[in-house]
Amino acid sequence: MAVTLSEAAAKQVKELKRAQNLPDTVFLRMGVKxxxxxxxxxxxxxxxxxxxxxxxxxxxGIKVVVDKKSYLYLNGxxxxxxxxxxxxxxxxxxxxxxxxxxxxxxxxx
Numbered sequence: 001m002a003v004t005l006s007e008a009a010a011k012q013v014k015e016l017k018r019a020q021n022l023p024d025t026v027f028l029r030m031g032v033k034x035x036x037x038x039x040x041x042x043x044x045x046x047x048x049x050x051x052x053x054x055x056x057x058x059x060x061g062i063k064v065v066v067d068k069k070s071y072l073y074l075n076g077x078x079x080x081x082x083x084x085x086x087x088x089x090x091x092x093x094x095x096x097x098x099x100x101x102x103x104x105x106x107x108x109x
Contacts, residue, residue: 002057003030003066003074008081010060022046027063031070042092
């Protein structure tokens, strides 16, 4: 399996890269860190350094990288972008999450 981006998330990532004038060498890094009210929290950032054990994906022209440990929790996950009224944000649709907190930024596996 892999990680994927919804059409809305891909469009938003491209817009953020353009707005920040980031070079093509910069990619989207998805990850998982310990913490949050459910035990694990999602991490999302732009990065330019690939580690030796990172997994790389090309999705709709966007390079997405996940470190080896995070991939254990993110395999099969779709990153989506949801617009609600005047605000919007990225959400993780993770089939491996057994439960998640109310704000959607942390989960347990």
